[in-house]
Each structure stands twice: as structure tokens, then as C-alpha cells.
Amino acid sequence: PRNLKSKFINVTNNVKKIGQDDPRRVIHSLKVGVALTIVSLFYYSRPLYNGFGVAGMWAVLTVVVVFEFTVGATLSKSLNRGCATLLAGALGVGGHHLATAVGERGEAIVLGILVFILAAVSTFIRFFPKIKARYDYGVVIFILTFCLVTVSGYRVEELFDLAHQRLSTIIIGAATCMLISIFVCPVWAGQELHNLVASNIQKLANYLEGFEGKYFHSLEDKEESKSLLEGYKNVLNSKASEESMANFARWEPGHGGFSLRHPWKQYLKIGTLARECAYKIETLNTYLNPKIQASLEFKCKIQEPCTKMSSESHKALKAISTSMKKMTQPSTAKIHIENSKYAIEELKVALEVISLEDVELLTIIPVATVAAILEEITISVE
Amino acid sequence: PRNLKSKFINVTNNVKKIGQDDPRRVIHSLKVGVALTIVSLFYYSRPLYNGFGVAGMWAVLTVVVVFEFTVGATLSKSLNRGCATLLAGALGVGGHHLATAVGERGEAIVLGILVFILAAVSTFIRFFPKIKARYDYGVVIFILTFCLVTVSGYRVEELFDLAHQRLSTIIIGAATCMLISIFVCPVWAGQELHNLVASNIQKLANYLEGFEGKYFHSLEDKEESKSLLEGYKNVLNSKASEESMANFARWEPGHGGFSLRHPWKQYLKIGTLARECAYKIETLNTYLNPKIQASLEFKCKIQEPCTKMSSESHKALKAISTSMKKMTQPSTAKIHIENSKYAIEELKVALEVISLEDVELLTIIPVATVAAILEEITISVE
Numbered sequence A, B: 001p002r003n004l005k006s007k008f009i010n011v012t013n014n015v016k017k018i019g020q021d022d023p024r025r026v027i028h029s030l031k032v033g034v035a036l037t038i039v040s041l042f043y044y045s046r047p048l049y050n051g052f053g054v055a056g057m058w059a060v061l062t063v064v065v066v067f068e069f070t071v072g073a074t075l076s077k078s079l080n081r082g083c084a085t086l087l088a089g090a091l092g093v094g095g096h097h098l099a100t101a102v103g104e105r106g107e108a109i110v111l112g113i114l115v116f117i118l119a120a121v122s123t124f125i126r127f128f129p130k131i132k133a134r135y136d137y138g139v140v141i142f143i144l145t146f147c148l149v150t151v152s153g154y155r156v157e158e159l160f161d162l163a164h165q166r167l168s169t170i171i172i173g174a175a176t177c178m179l180i181s182i183f184v185c186p187v188w189a190g191q192e193l194h195n196l197v198a199s200n201i202q203k204l205a206n207y208l209e210g211f212e213g214k215y216f217h218s219l220e221d222k223e224e225s226k227s228l229l230e231g232y233k234n235v236l237n238s239k240a241s242e243e244s245m246a247n248f249a250r251w252e253p254g255h256g257g258f259s260l261r262h263p264w265k266q267y268l269k270i271g272t273l274a275r276e277c278a279y280k281i282e283t284l285n286t287y288l289n290p291k292i293q294a295s296l297e298f299k300c301k302i303q304e305p306c307t308k309m310s311s312e313s314h315k316a317l318k319a320i321s322t323s324m325k326k327m328t329q330p331s332t333a334k335i336h337i338e339n340s341k342y343a344i345e346e347l348k349v350a351l352e353v354i355s356l357e358d359v360e361l362l363t364i365i366p367v368a369t370v371a372a373i374l375e376e377i378t379i380s381v382e
Helices: A001-019 A024-044 A047-065 A071-102 A103-124 A129-151 A156-183 A190-217 A221-230 A230-236 A239-249 A264-286 A294-326 A332-352 A360-381 B003-020 B025-044 B046-066 B071-102 B103-123 B127-149 B156-183 B189-218 B223-230 B232-236 B238-251 B264-286 B298-327 B331-353 B361-380
Strands: none
Touching: A001 A024, A001 B103, A024 A047, A024 B103, A024 B127, A047 A071, A047 B156, A071 A103, A071 A129, A071 A190, A071 A239, A071 B223, A103 B025, A129 A239, A129 B025, A156 A221, A156 A230, A190 A230, A190 A239, A190 A264, A190 A294, A190 B071, A221 A239, A230 A264, A239 B156, A294 A332, B003 B025, B025 B046, B025 B156, B046 B071, B071 B103, B071 B127, B071 B156, B071 B189, B071 B238, B103 B127, B103 B264, B127 B238, B189 B232, B189 B238, B189 B264, B232 B264, B238 B264, B264 B361
């Protein structure tokens, strides 16, 4: 029983942590609960039940499958589902008509061939990277509806009735999801993307800030500073989530400071630059390993320009991140970048005077990258 | 019309390319077509139709949703779907019973509360990273089935009939998928993972091979060699696909040289090491930029040990990659690593004699990483 108790406490802590990390998760769960309850009761109340028949369960199914964490994802799935059902329904009725025209005997064969061709072609289409990213769900629903309609074995008049019912229930389900996800504590994929990119740049800045102290002054690890230093590791693998969010952000209407045609692709470019910078920081990080010894004397000589370089570039990154959050021009960042470029020159002079060790010139690279990032951002913020 | 024609040719070329890149995609499309046709006709043939009723469409639905590219993904979805339906069905009948016991008036309220609680809790559970990775689909199906069963408004006896029908049709659909995906040209996620990791290491080796020629002998870019050099960029972002494949690989039965309990997690570790190595190569790559000039004289002096280092480490990486493909002990790799360690020592001696420039010591790091990779691999191949 003790073992069980400790396990239980463990799970409870886990739940608390996930809830506290992002309280919107709890709200999202409640939103899904509300949407499902509304649709279920709608379907359950008898007068409506008689109107829609068994098709009412499609409303429930739609809500469960379509409701996602961000508004963009919900919209994209709802619209995909709606359009695919419509298109596949129309094609399905056509296919069914064709099969019936052939006569009793050939019917099954024609149907089999049609289903086979449509299924194989659609599945192949799903391998196209562009379609995979945006319309994957739509294609799945297309195959599904087409098969169900052609093979259902109903007469055509019945089919129209059925299609009408099913479409209206799907619309009810999808509309419930869209309304709730947009108007009750919305989580915008665009906003998320914006924050993610800004916080990634912030993390790089934090690292550079910490690096200087640790490398030149051999400061002791404190728990807090260590987590600041480790932050950049998340940046390394942020590509997939950035791309999916940019995809969802396209589907969203204008919100907050973002218009409908906000240049989401620019965020991907900034993200890529931030990642490149993170790769360099990862390499730089190896030199914090105490096993790699460098001559102390040499370290002292280059300390000044290096410190300046890293502090100016972290200030520049911070300024960029803040101005992104406030959606203003990063004018102060420009000054810091100028300063850091100047520091690079200083370092070169210092290096010419003395004999060289290998380590610190690496710090140049982030600075160069920062300059590149800045250019991109000035374009995209404008 | 010309514009249309060129667009058409463009699309055709795209289709050809996707098919040629991986012919298994075409085969997969055909497999899905066959599975759907079988299930559809099964559902269409009248005698069976009378047996299963409308529930037959669940077989079609299952096939469309469950059939994935790799065996592991198909199995994982099928089993998730089956178990979730069973569990949710049982709970749903219980919930329905409870609601009926309360009496006509409170029924709707009790049902609403039950649906709300279950939906909110399940949605929250989906945020747990572990459950997200492995049982996400199962939880969705669980919510879906539970809602449909509790709210259906049937009497309990009818419910059992319905549940029986639905479960058997789902089993038919899932079994068709599983059999076809396992026995007709199977694509094993485990094998894919194995190949991916091995080819990633190969790409790193290619880069190091090309780097030496380009850096020290300033060889001209040929198209071919350029693509070899660019190969490592794919390694940088391979994390997501490696993780999902390792997840699917767990569900697969033993196949080829892999047993049921193959240590898939080891591949993730090797993958991480390969990525760390790729980050370093990314940094190294910046020095190929002709704008960064280094003194030629100095370059000559360190050329010999550096060439040795990079050639030995690319040989070591190649040996590791080949021995992974053949599933043997990487014994030759050990020799190359010893050699490259020796080359590091040589470089150190050379550096002590002359004054230093910053660039080339970077090549040390891949070698150190290689040593680490090797250790891991010897463990996992055993």
C-alpha cells in the first residue's frame, strides 16, 4: 500500500505540474467538456433526435475529432472536414449513379474499382509534403465519405436525404467547436508562434549572458543559473513545432496585433536563424567543460573584448526579443550590434599582439548571426 | 493553355519524383486501396449487410483511419482503437444504466455531467507527454465511444447488441489492416529507424570526407560533392521522426534481425549523439566561407595532423555505419578511433611549436564525439 500511495502522490504532482506549466490546458479541457456536453444533449433531446436520426452522432464525432488546442488547428480541421465531406459526397453520389447504371451484375465490380482507384490515389496524394502539412485531414475524410456514400447501397433519393442530414449535423458540430474555441479564452496559434520565437531569442540571450560569467570568472553553478544556461537546448529542436504553428496560423482570422495576412513565413526564417545561432552556442558550450584547459594568461588578455562582444550581443538579442513582444522597431538593438562589431575589431587587434589560443573567437559567430537576425526582423516587424 | 500545360507537366514531374524517392509509397497506396475495396465489398454484399446492419460502415471507417505507412503505426492505432472502444463501451453502458436509474427527469442532467467530466478529464490526460506519444489516439476514441454509447438513448438490451455488432465490425476492419500491412510488402518502423540512424552517421562521415578536400585543397564545387556536403543538414532536425519511429517500433513483433524486445531506446541515444556531432559540423561549416581568411603558412603547418584526424574520424564513422547495417561489432572502427586520437596528440605537438590560429582545433570535437558514439553502439549492437 505504501508503494501505491507514493505512486499516487507522484501522479498528483505530475498533474499539478502540467496544469501549472500552462493553465490554459485546464481551460482547454473544460472547453472540450462544454462543447461535447452541448452537442450530446442536443442530440439526446428527443424532438431533435427525431429530426436528425442516427446522423446526430456525427455531430458528436465531429466535436471529438475536430476540437484542438489552438484556434488555428480547430479551424483548419473544421474547414477541411466540411469541404472534404461536401466534395466526397458529390463524387460519391456520382459514382453510385454510375454503378447503378451498369446494372445488377456489374454493380459490385464497378464500385470495387472506383473505391480502389480513389483510395489509392488519395493515399498517394497524402505523401506530397505541402498537402501533408495543410490538407492531410481533409484527404482522410474525403476517402472516408466517398467510400461510405458509394457503398451504402441506398437509392439516390435516400442518399440526398442522408447527405443533407449528415452535412447539417457536421456543420452543427463544427460550428460549436469554432465558436467556443474563438470566443472562450482563445489560444491563437499565431500568438503562440510569435511568443515562441521571441522567447527562443530571449533564451539565446540568457545563455550568452551566463556564458561570460562562467567562462571568465569560473562562477559556481547555481541551480537558477544552470536552468538559464540549459534553456537554449530547447531552441535546437523547435523546428517541427514552429512549422506546424505557422501552418495553423494561416487559418486564423485577424486577432490582437496580427492581421489576417500577417507574414507568418517570416517567423520561420527568424526561427531558422535562431536555430543556427543555437547550434553555434551548442559548440561554444563544449568549452565550458573543465577538462579542456586553456592558458590562464592568454584568457586574461582576450577577456576584455570577449566580454564586450558577448555582453553586447546578449543585449542586442534581448532588445530584439523585447521589441518583438511589443511589436516595435528594434532600434536599440542596432546600437548594440554596432558596439559588438566594434568589439570584434578590438579582439582582432588584441590577437595580433599576442600568440593565439583557439577558443574564444567562436564568440564572433553569434554576433554575426545576430546581425543577420536583426535584418530579418526589421523586415518582418514593419 | 500554355500556362496550364506547364503546370500539368510540373505536377507530373512532382508525382514521378515522390514515387521514385521511395517506391514503397506507391505500394502503400495500392495496399490501402486493396484493404478498402475488400472491406467495402464485404459491407456491400447483401447477406452480410443484413447481419451487421449499419454498423458495417464502422469497418470502412476503421480501415480509413487506422491504415498507416509503417506496420508499427498501424498496429498501435488498431490496438488503441480496439481497447479504447471496449473500455469506453463498458463504461458507457454503466453510465447509461446510472442515468436511467435516476428516472426520467434527472436523466439528461446526469448524462450531461458524466459526459462533461469524462471529456474534460480525458482531454487533460492527452497533455501528458508519455500518453500523448503512445495512447493519444486511444484516448480520442475513448471519449468518442463513451459519448455515443451513453447518449444514444437506446435501452440496455439494445445497447449490448449494438456494442457486439460494432466491436465485431471494428475487429474485421482492424484485422484486415493488420494482416495486409504485415504480410504484403511490410514497412517496419524499426527497420526504418535503424536505417535512418545508420544513414545519418554515414552522412556525417561524408561531410568530414568532403571537408578536408575543400578546406585544405580548396577544391572546386561540383554538384555531386555539394550534395554530399549538404547531407548533414538533414541530421540536424531528425529528432521528431526518430522519436515517433521508436514509439511505433515498440508495437511491432519481431522481424528480420530484430527481436520483440530490441533496445529501441538505444537508437534514440545514438541519434542524439549523431545530432550533437552534426551541430559541431554545422559550426565547422561556417569556416568554409571564403570570407574568413586564415594565414596560408599556418594552414600548411597543421594540415597533416588535421587531415589525418578528419580522415580517420570519417573512416571510423563509416565503419560504424556499415557495421550497423550489417549488425556486427564495429571492430575496425576502434582502430580508426585510436588513430584519430593519436592524430590529436600530433596536432597538439605541432601547435606547441608554432603560434596559433583559431580555426582547426574544432575538428577535434567530432572525433571525441565519435568515441562516445562508438561506446554506445557497441552496447546496443551486442
